[in-house]
Amino acid sequence: xxxxxxxxxxxxxxxxxxxxxxxxxxxxxxxxxxxxxxxxxxxxxxxxxxxxxxxxxxxxxxxxxxxxxxxxxxxxxxxxxxxxxxxxxxxxxxxxxxxxxxxxxxxxxxxxxxxxxxxxxxxxxxxxxxxxxxxxxxxxxxxxxxxxxxxxxxxxxxxxxxxxxxxxxxxxxxxxxxxxxxxxxxxxxxxxxxxxxx
Amino acid sequence: xxxxxxxxxxxxxxxxxxxxxxxxxxxxxxxxxxxxxxxxxxxxxxxxxxxxxxxxxxxxxxxxxxxxxxxxxxxxxxxxxxxxxxxxxxxxxxxxxxxxxxxxxxxxxxxxxxxxxxxxxxxxxxxxxxxxxxxxxxxxxxxxxxxxxxxxxxxxxxxxxxxxxxxxxxxxxxxxxxxxxxxxxxxxxxxxxxxxxx
DNA sequence: TAATTATTGTAACAATCAGTACAAAAATCA
DNA sequence: TGATTTTTGTACTGATTGTTACAATAATTA
Numbered sequence: 001x002x003x004x005x006x007x008x009x010x011x012x013x014x015x016x017x018x019x020x021x022x023x024x025x026x027x028x029x030x031x032x033x034x035x036x037x038x039x040x041x042x043x044x045x046x047x048x049x050x051x052x053x054x055x056x057x058x059x060x061x062x063x064x065x066x067x068x069x070x071x072x073x074x075x076x077x078x079x080x081x082x083x084x085x086x087x088x089x090x091x092x093x094x095x096x097x098x099x100x101x102x103x104x105x106x107x108x109x110x111x112x113x114x115x116x117x118x119x120x121x122x123x124x125x126x127x128x129x130x131x132x133x134x135x136x137x138x139x140x141x142x143x144x145x146x147x148x149x150x151x152x153x154x155x156x157x158x159x160x161x162x163x164x165x166x167x168x169x170x171x172x173x174x175x176x177x178x179x180x181x182x183x184x185x186x187x188x189x190x191x192x193x194x195x196x197x198x
Numbered sequence: 199x200x201x202x203x204x205x206x207x208x209x210x211x212x213x214x215x216x217x218x219x220x221x222x223x224x225x226x227x228x229x230x231x232x233x234x235x236x237x238x239x240x241x242x243x244x245x246x247x248x249x250x251x252x253x254x255x256x257x258x259x260x261x262x263x264x265x266x267x268x269x270x271x272x273x274x275x276x277x278x279x280x281x282x283x284x285x286x287x288x289x290x291x292x293x294x295x296x297x298x299x300x301x302x303x304x305x306x307x308x309x310x311x312x313x314x315x316x317x318x319x320x321x322x323x324x325x326x327x328x329x330x331x332x333x334x335x336x337x338x339x340x341x342x343x344x345x346x347x348x349x350x351x352x353x354x355x356x357x358x359x360x361x362x363x364x365x366x367x368x369x370x371x372x373x374x375x376x377x378x379x380x381x382x383x384x385x386x387x388x389x390x391x392x393x394x395x396x
Numbered sequence: 397t398a399a400t401t402a403t404t405g406t407a408a409c410a411a412t413c414a415g416t417a418c419a420a421a422a423a424t425c426a
Numbered sequence: 427t428g429a430t431t432t433t434t435g436t437a438c439t440g441a442t443t444g445t446t447a448c449a450a451t452a453a454t455t456a
Contacts, residue, residue, distance in 0.1 A: 025316075027225075027227060027313055029225060029227035029228045030227045030313070105312065105316060106312065110371050110372075110375060111312055112375075113371070113374070113375020113376065114303065114304065114309055114312060114371060114374055114375050115225055115228070115313070117374070117375045117376070117377075118223075118303060124375065124376065124377070127375050127376055128376045128378065131372065131376055131378075131381075135381075154395060155388075155391050155392070158384060158388075159384065159387050159388035159391050159392075160388060160392075161388075162381070162384035162385045162387065162388035162389075163365060163385065163388035163389055163391070163392045165368065165372070165385070166364075166365045166366075166368030166369050166372060166385040166388070166389065167361060167364045167365045167368055168364075168368065169367075169368035169371055169372055170363065170364030170365055170366060170367035170368030170369070170371070171364050171368070173308050173311070173312060173367055173368070173371050174308075174329065174363070174364060174367055176311065176312055176315070177308060177310075177311020177312050177315045177322065177325050178311065178315070178322065178325055178326045178329055179315075179322070180326065180329075183329075183333075183360070186356060186357065186360040187360045187361065187363070187364040189357050189360065190353075190356075190357035190358060190359070190360035190361035190364070191360075191361055191364065193353050193357050193361070194353070194357075194358075194361045194392040194393070195392070197352060
């Protein structure tokens with residue numbers, strides 16, 4: 001009972017993956033459907049037949065970034081090891097993303113939120129969902145730190161997670177817009193110190 | 199010894215101010231020269247005669263935002279009062295900007311950095327300069343807090359300033375992309391708590 | 397007043413924009 | 427094989443992009 005008609009000769013998710021890089025490096029308004037076609041190798045017919053519109057493809061891209069990103073982030077935050085090590089690894093992972101990977105500009109999710117959330121409620125929804133997931137994961141980590149005594153019990157897990165969340169996104173956007181590695185390392189230090197003391 | 203020729207019948211900086219709002223709400227790639235003309239009331243002749251190009255006008259806009267912004271931020275951080283009050287006021291000011299003002303989307307400077315720093319080195323330069331100024335101002339405030347004992351002496355002013363800086367920008371971009379006021383208030387709490395303890 | 401110099405609005409530019417029309421191609425199913 | 431169904435590439439659409447050309451306008455200076 002397979003489908004009739006000519007089968008498409010490309011893989012949906014690998015096209016989304018390529019389009020992701022195009023949107024990532026140029027932004028939504030900064031890249032054209034022509035850019036997307038030439039980067040993916042698809043013709044306009046295939047692209048519009050498969051994804052409907054530039055906006056819909058962007059949604060698929062951001063959703064895909066959320067899916068893979070939240071998995072990666074949870075893996076880092078929920079892996080074995082001390083709480084301090086895990087939070088350090090989380091920031092170190094972001095540092096590599098921002099300074100040593102081929103990935104062009106910071107966190108695609110926050111870029112999408114800043115550029116499109118006001119114009120596209122679905123983008124705002126995905127970004128809010130991702131941030132909420134990430135914050136909850138961070139809260140669990142902070143609770144563990146408080147339970148084991150790694151973190152002084154004077155502060156609540158919610159406050160700690162909120163701080164780490166905002167500091168993390170500030171880290172990402174400062175990295176993307178200033179490319180200042182020395183600053184990045186000071187922020188990593190300052191963030192870890194603020195949670196675990198001197 | 200005044201200039202010859204027909205004088206322009208508009209004020210340069212007030213046009214920059216209007217263009218700032220247009221770029222702020224729509225982004226660089228998201229607004230057209232037509233948008234800029236209709237918002238400012240200028241014809242294309244005047245606009246190009248005065249500013250040269252869309253890119254040059256954007257540079258003037260971001261520079262102007264930097265000028266006025268750094269003044270406002272320093273005033274908040276260097277005013278009389280306790281260090282805690284000043285840092286709280288700083289975040290409260292950003293909260294009003296992001297949730298209660300007519301200003302459209304977060305901090306124009308960081309938006310400009312994310313959208314244009316990779317394509318326009320002059321934008322990256324302005325953003326880096328602003329961030330550097332702001333961080334130095336924050337460092338002075340933290341030094342004062344350490345000197346007076348408001349802040350526990352276990353941490354360095356540089357670490358504290360770096361943390362506050364990143365948390366501040368994370369605050370701004372999360373506000374702009376999720377419009378979640380409850381989260382914003384948790385971040386304010388978490389940030390202040392992390393500096394001054396429970 | 398006459399010469400000079402700058403600003404202004406309008407019209408136009410080629411290029412690019414997102415999206416569509418459609419026929420050829422390629423597969424499945426009967 | 428022949429009918430059906432989907433994909434694919436190409437050509438095209440009208441609208442918009444950033445920018446320029448230029449003549450009319452309006453001021454100053456001599």
